[in-house]
Amino acid sequence: MYVSIATTAFGALGVAKRIRKARSEQDTLRLIDATVAAVGIVTGLAVLYRELKRLGDDDVLLG
8 A cells, every 4th residue: 555655656756847847848738737647646645545544444453
């Protein structure tokens, strides 16, 4: 689970780079594409976090 979160977060670095490049080139279509990708990453991290929290709730040792 933690590897999935780290991989997704690492992908955010690439998206941030794409957003900066699109802004510097004033390429609206690439900026929209990178923004949609960023929203997907945020959603993916939220889902992974929720699953991690559920695992913690079910684990007697974690409280």
